[in-house]
Amino acid sequence: MIDTVTGPVAQPFAAQLKALIDLEGRYQPKLSGLRFIESAQDNGLRMTSRLRELEVKDLLSLTRFFGFSSESFSLAVSLLDRFLSVMKIQPKHLSCVGLCCFYIAVKSTEEEKNVPLANDLIRISQNRFTVSDMMRMEKIIMEKLYWKVKAPTALRFLRVFHSHVLEQLDAESMKILSLERLEAQLKACHCSFVFSKIKPSLLALALLCFEAHDEHDPEHLDKISEALSNLQQQLNIKDGDVVCMRELIGKCLAEYATTKCCRPNVQRLRWTISGRTARQLKHSYYKITHLPTIPESAC
Template structure:
């Protein structure tokens, strides 16, 4: 196996640069403790359970709109940082979550991939308007810094580590696919506890856990080289490997429910709903169905409080006007 010094100098430089930046994108520790301490059924503050449920919904939206893992991880990073500096009421969380996803998509995705704001709101079944989302975006930008740069996340390190591993092993060792690693990272991201981990440590923990299952001595030596180069302690890496292992055990079990972007609920206009209600008793009689063969020819303290100034961020669904319910790509597929 090659030595780490033989790896592309630009790659090592990028790793060091990301390590220097990662602390700037970590959620505030005191805010994370407040979220963890909040009762699950608290109606005045966001709890860890409430946050995790919202992140799972964002994962489903990411899958439905075909957004990348980078968009999802970026959105959750923004969400966590915002929740740990602001005192947020649970009723505002859907608006904040969707807004973070929309902001992240505008940073990461190409313009032709972006979903119109009205479609995003309709698909998420959210009770706020386009103007509400615009106001929330201004608040988040103000609190996190505008313009908001792309965060250094665990996904950033996953891609860098994998490139380093390929260089160290000269491509002779089997490595987990980036798709598998991204899916595992998204599963971890749905749990608030992983927001406490440094992105560099969480990414290396995911890789080490997966490489250990492959029983590759060469690859594990590469993990040790990166661990030493980035000055990650053995205790820290072991702690997060255990956390990742527990999360993956549940993720691959039958108890875990993955996002299903095929489960859609029809949204109808008020006029259509009234017509349906008025005509519900007008059921035409059906002719008798003949029996026979089928005819094949027929076919808290450290957080700022936004609860008062933003109480109006709960409008009615789609009250900003109409717009196509399904994304344009989905509609064109249906026509075909």
């Protein structure tokens, strides 16, 4: 039985944090599997970190194409990384694996009426496999992940941390930590393989610290830093780990801002659909864009 993602339940922060931390370790991708991918030569014979990054960027574009939520995308990335870390797949199967992880995430988080048919999803993403291929792959993925879908993603941690920190700030300081901007930054990080090896709680905290230290108003920075320091102590995370992660995030966002990164695979994003499918799609589906621009301000 699939354990689907449920909506946030009103409970004290300490209880939410404990529940998420208890689950976090159980849903981490297998580190040895990720290192195997990282060390692979890009010769078309083995799964590599570059291929994984391209697939995640395609999933992000699909997310925006259908207007799906950030939860769907983050969960799809979590499923993909978990599966890739336990199975040595061939590059030719990656698009099927990626789309299946995306489909599982969408069915777990979106309203049923908004979930597209598998056939339409295949056609819009311009893949060549069949619905039967996709259903078989979906079963393999779920079996290898023990039918466990409800992972505590970095997005979930980010939202819980953001809400908790804002409770400790005044109105002016609150404006600095824009959740929209933070979520956009997290999506950029998901597109980089290096963050697959990082615990979601550490990534979420480091993103908040990175954003806070990008603010130059000492008065507001002191208030936010104090709140984040208290949160870091609750998580028992070392200063060195946060500093190292902030540097990685800064490097990732700088690369993300380049033209090359924003257009990872232009040809793949030119979807071709039939007249029948076009008539079934919502108007918003035609707003195809590349990776979203991270907001410049915290307004």
